[in-house]
Amino acid sequence: MQKIGDITTTADPQGEFTDGNVAQGVSPTILPAAWFTTVQRELIAVLTDAGLKPDKSDDSQVSKAIQKMLSEGIDKAVVPASLTKAGITKLSNETNSDDETTAATPKSVTDALTGAKGVNLGDIMTVGARYPANGSKCTTFMSNYTPHLSAAKGSAKPALEISNQGNKDAVAALLLHREGDFATYFGLDTDNALAIGGYSLDGKRYRIYHENFTGDLSKKSTASLEPTGWFRDSDTGVIKQWGIVNRNGDTTRVTFPTQFPNACVNVQLTLRNSNAGGSTSNVFANNEDTQGFNYITASHEVQSFWMAIGY
Template identity: 30%
Template structure:
């Protein structure tokens, strides 16, 4: 749909028709083919959308289309958003399936005194009592022969346990712990038992398969990477992924400082810096002019288009940069 003002400049400010004022230079609104075609398409689409066929000479087809669409909208099958529950229709004087089932179950439970399912018939009750017609007498006689309840270890004749109120010597405590330990085997992947925490030396050696490894010792292990990072050095530095690296400082073309999230224990670490993504003959990456520290590492990268001399190498930003650091622990 469009207003007449969408297809001609002779409409008024509201994009509506105007009769114009020839004496003052205001033209009357020109009816354009574009606007007439838009109106025709709107009316044709209304008729076709109602399922009718365009019939020349029938001037009531728009009315018929509106009536057909109204009739279609009132068809129950065409209504959307219909509720699927009694409550959805606002009906309050009927029982739902859930309420009906609950009412029936409540009546049954009241009949059997809320007995469990295994005891809700006379036959089940009789079987549970051993079909003994004198069950009360049988139980009374059995209870009469029961020993009196004791409240101490001595009362039960137990002499191989530790009384709660007693005081124990270090030797007794050691013996108790040893006895418990003897009953438990070393824990493995398939056998539960005692778990022993590995020392840092055992973690570094990597030869003990029985001791438990803690997260702190894992991070401090000499065989693991202390920090690593992958980044795009062209334009604004963009870190792709990293570990123990908080940020990268761009010091200039081909010159970066890797800042550690957690400082290393010492600056005597080993590092590897590699670059890629440029098709020059020689690309070189190395440590920067500053010495490594426990909180940062400076690196540089250069590139040369041919073998040439040293003068061919220029500081270069590479799209693919990676640094791995070992040691410093």
């Protein structure tokens, strides 16, 4: 933009307006049309840059143009922050979020570290110390939401949870780690067994059993839930089978839906139907083996329930 001193020699030494001084022979500044044209062009340029057309009935267009450009300029200049680009980000007090577009406040950091929900951070114990120093605290996790362990499931609310995040190929375990490779893991292995293992245990895994446990936690009980079916207990190995037998003669052979691996130890019969004459004798089983048994009956006992137990 031109100053008045760029257009006329009657401006003061700073190129600005002067009223002149007749006594000292200083002329007042002449106002040529060229200077007014410069001012007008500058003002019109402000409107043009703001996308406004001159309106002779509106004397506030320059103000509106400046406000419009400021508003649009801020919107364009303000970009969201990201992991790779600086920008404006929203603050958050969340302590359990995976949002990467907001920034943590000091409060959320304090809550996460000092345990607004039941965590006390303690002090590092000195080498050889049996307990933390006087006046310090051990790190503790507190909860009033976990039921008796016999009833606790994965949906319970413990003080501390170690999770494999749904990855069936990962363990859910705590790590005890000293320098180098010295480490021991304690938790649920990929076969859902409670175990301890790691480098400090010679690279081996050891299962942890309760006093009455004799089975394998990696196996699940199975069954065929049909009218003629079976149930296999994976903990004890006991198998129960059941069905209905229809008389085909004095001796009817019944074949189990699945063979007992070792032995059939018991067969029970309950009369279900008899003919019009009514039941006249007992029903019983004999010659039981891993594959089946004989149903022994008179002519009146035409149908019975049966159940067999083995292993």
